[in-house]
Amino acid sequence: MTDHGTHLDQMRAQAPLVHNITNYVAMNIMANVLLAVGASPAMVHARQEVAEFAGLAQALTVNIGTADPDWVEAMALAAQVMTQAGRPWVLDPVGVGATRFRQDACARLVDLGPSIIRGNASEILALAGTAAAGRGADAADSVAAAQEAALALARRSGAVVAVSGPEDFVTDGQQSFHVANGHPMMPRITALGCSLNGVIAAFAVAAPALPATASALAYYGLAGEQAGARSEGPGGFQPAFLDALYGMTASALDAGAKVRAA
Ligand SMILES: Nc1ncnc2c1ncn2[C@@H]1O[C@H](COP(=O)(O)OP(=O)(O)OP(=O)(O)O)[C@@H](O)[C@H]1O
Numbered sequence: 454m455t456d457h458g459t460h461l462d463q464m465r466a467q468a469p470l471v472h473n474i475t476n477y478v479a480m481n482i483m484a485n486v487l488l489a490v491g492a493s494p495a496m497v498h499a500r501q502e503v504a505e506f507a508g509l510a511q512a513l514t515v516n517i518g519t520a521d522p523d524w525v526e527a528m529a530l531a532a533q534v535m536t537q538a539g540r541p542w543v544l545d546p547v548g549v550g551a552t553r554f555r556q557d558a559c560a561r562l563v564d565l566g567p568s569i570i571r572g573n574a575s576e577i578l579a580l581a582g583t584a585a586a587g588r589g590a591d592a593a594d595s596v597a598a599a600q601e602a603a604l605a606l607a608r609r610s611g612a613v614v615a616v617s618g619p620e621d622f623v624t625d626g627q628q629s630f631h632v633a634n635g636h637p638m639m640p641r642i643t644a645l646g647c648s649l650n651g652v653i654a655a656f657a658v659a660a661p662a663l664p665a666t667a668s669a670l671a672y673y674g675l676a677g678e679q680a681g682a683r684s685e686g687p688g689g690f691q692p693a694f695l696d697a698l699y700g701m702t703a704s705a706l707d708a709g710a711k712v713r714a715a
């Protein structure tokens with residue numbers, strides 16, 4: 454797969470409006486990540502307005518990180534609008550293994566037909582029903598251990614499933630890719646996975662879900678590599694990462710992307 458730079462340029466040319474129903478921790482960094490990549494973010498979660506707002510957006514992300522029952526209703530309303538309109542939406546099952554509430558919310562949202570499900574290995578294992586329970590928001594399992602779960606979840610749900618980690622794995626249940634870009638500092642910054650959902654959603658506006666997700670993962674990881682080389686710890690990494698996302702060119706992405714078929 455070689456059209457990552459084209460996907461980046463197409464996304465920037467469209468500057469898609471991405472509607473995000475995300476957690477309180479992620480809202481600020483996620484909005485800044487979306488602005489840095491060249492998309493237009495909006496964080497909108499009131500039940501009374503989400504369906505109307507989703508009608509204006511090119512893509513949606515939903516993330517249960519700090520959801521309550523009212524938010525889950527709002528997520529379902531917005532998701533239905535996107536599924537009916539044939540527009541992409543991304544589900545992030547944050548900490549789904551930890552509580553019954555999260556499991557029920559995710560089961561309901563998966564049934565509404567997300568285009569892409571993105572989580573860390575522990576979350577994809579839990580969502581596929583193959584993990585021991587009781588995880589928080591951080592991964593405690595390897596990406597390799599979650600590959601079979603990702604394939605099963607993709608086949609069952611019809612979604613593209615992305616497992617993020619030291620080497621990402623993405624599959625539509627038939628075709629799969631490994632993405633080896635990234636930097637060990639990335640899991641030391643909270644909500645970088647949540648923010649990645651927005652980038653995936655923005656890429657999926659202009660390209661089919663599987664190649665769009667692979668390109669977004671490579672872009673994000675490569676920006677992480679550049680930020681890691683220019684910073685000394687988590688504090689400096691965050692602004693360097695925004696700068697790297699902003700400064701990435703299509704040719705630099707094509708040269709640095711480490712995507713291989715599984
Ligand atoms: N050890 C690592 N080495 C390199 N890249 C990593 C590593 N861990 C995560 N990443 C990258 O960090 C990004 C976020 O993925 P991660 O799996 O940390 O998400 P997450 O656990 O959902 O994060 P959060 O819940 O804090 O938003 C991805 O681009 C992934 O490739």
Ligand SMILES: Cc1ncsc1CCO
Pocket residue numbers: 476478479518519547590643644647
């Ligand atoms: C730390 C944290 N807690 C709930 S959501 C979130 C952001 C990372 O998923």
Ligand SMILES: [Mg+2]
Pocket residue numbers: 545547572573590646647
């Ligand atoms: Mg996460």
